[in-house]
Each structure stands twice: as structure tokens, then as C-alpha cells.
Amino acid sequence: MLKSKRNKPTILAVSHCLFNPKVRANRLSQHPGIKDKILKLGKKYNAKIEQLPCPEFLFLGEREPKTYDEYIEIPGFKNSCEKLAEDFISNLGYINECHLIVVGIARSPSCSISYVYDKNNNLKKGDGMFIHCLRKKKSDNIIFLEIDYHQIDISIEKIKAVLGTTF
Numbered sequence: 042m043l044k045s046k047r048n049k050p051t052i053l054a055v056s057h058c059l060f061n062p063k064v065r066a067n068r069l070s071q072h073p074g075i076k077d078k079i080l081k082l083g084k085k086y087n088a089k090i091e092q093l094p095c096p097e098f099l100f101l102g103e104r105e106p107k108t109y110d111e112y113i114e115i116p117g118f119k120n121s122c123e124k125l126a127e128d129f130i131s132n133l134g135y136i137n138e139c140h141l142i143v144v145g146i147a148r149s150p151s152c153s154i155s156y157v158y159d160k161n162n163n164l165k166k167g168d169g170m171f172i173h174c175l176r177k178k179k180s181d182n183i184i185f186l187e188i189d190y191h192q193i194d195i196s197i198e199k200i201k202a203v204l205g206t207t208f
């Protein structure tokens with residue numbers, strides 16, 4: 042794994058659907074080639090890759106697309122995200138010994154780190170619910186980035202820039 046000047050390894054914790062597009066909501070676009078791009082990034086920068094859980098599929102299974110505002114109305118969904126975030130952080134026991142980069146998904150109600158859709162289908166600034174819970178558990182020592190499925194190559198370049206310059 043990539044070691045920084047302070048000798049810490051780097052972990053890329055990627056949203057589940059980047060490696061398993063079948064968990065995406067019905068009719069959302071699929072990008073099977075992205076898995077190879079992420080694997081190449083990991084190899085090039087000697088970063089270990091961890092796959093995050095898919096909070097929506099684990100809670101609802103196959104489903105129709107929904108907005109962030111619709112998800113926060115679903116009883117139990119927020120608690121489920123809290124639990125997944127807690128489990129992820131505690132299972133990654135060596136978190137303080139590594140540089141952790143979380144890679145979310147732009148505009149996802151659960152995994153966005155930038156904007157989400159409100160009930161009128163307008164974008165508003167904010168994290169998806171799962172990312173919000175991860176930040177609450179631990180935001181220091183973690184860099185949050187995201188893949189925009191509409192701009193995959195640009196998103197990959199942004200992650201590369203962080204991997205190449207930050208550590």
C-alpha cells in the first residue's frame with residue numbers, strides 16, 4: 042500500500058455500486074467499466090480498496106429511484122445508515138493508522154458528498170444519508186470524494202489528483 046511521509050497506508054473505501062452496479066435502483070444507468078478504472082487507481086497508487094455497503098439495497102432491496110427527501114421519510118432508514126456507518130468504522134479497526142478516502146456517488150440520496158434531490162426534484166447542497174452518518178462517526182482523518190456517473194473520467198482525475206498530491 043502507498044505509504045505517506047508519515048508512513049501511513051492509503052485506503053480507498055468505494056461506494057458499493059461502483060463494483061456491483063446491480064444494486065442501483067431500477068432503470069438507473071449502469072457503468073460496469075468503472076470497476077476496472079477504480080482497480081487501476083488502487084494499483085497505480087498502491088492503495089487498498091474496501092467496498093462500502095449499499096444502504097439502499099440492504100434496506101429496500103430492488104426499488105424505484107427516490108429522492109433524498111423521500112428516503113428520510115422512510116421509517117428506520119436513517120437508523121440503518123447509522124448502524125452501517127458504525128459497523129464500517131469499527132470493522133476498519135486500523136482507521137487511525139491509515140489515510141482513508143471515501144468515494145461516494147454524486148447526487149445519491151445515500152452516498153452523495155455534494156448535492157441531493159429534494160421532494161420537488163431540485164438539487165440542494167448536502168450529503169447523502171449514509172455519508173452524513175459516516176461523517177458523524179468520524180470526519181477527521183477521512184477525505185470525502187465522489188464519482189459522478191455523468192462525468193466518470195473527470196471524477197477519476199479528481200481522485201488521482203488527491204492520491205498524487207495529498208499523501
Ligand code: SF4
Nearest residue numbers: 057058095146149152
Ligand atoms: S449510490 Fe450508494 S445507495 Fe446508491 S446504489 Fe450506489 S452504493 Fe447503493
